[in-house]
Amino acid sequence: MVTLKNYMEEVVFNLIDGVLDDISMCKCELCVKDIAALALNSLPPKYIASEKGELYSKVNSLRNQFEVDVILAITKAAVLVKKTPRHE
DSSP states (O other), rough: OOOEEHHHHHHHHHHHHHHHHTTTTTOOOOHHHHHHHHHHHOOOOOOEEEHHHHHHHHHHHSSSHHHHHHHHHHHHHHEEESSSSOOO
């Protein structure tokens, strides 16, 4: 059976720690998941169904603008979560 995967999730989670370090943001599990969810909702999904699709997506993600778009989405989401965090 073919498994579908939104490759964008992997990209966001690979970049999120660095972005949160740069803006001195809380990195508890709840905040990170809230930020990732908000960022992913603002980015176009990149679904893959095979290893070949994953390889293509990884090569495609090396483009600078792609990474900038993801970092911007994470940053915007972090600003929102920082204003109204759900943790105590």
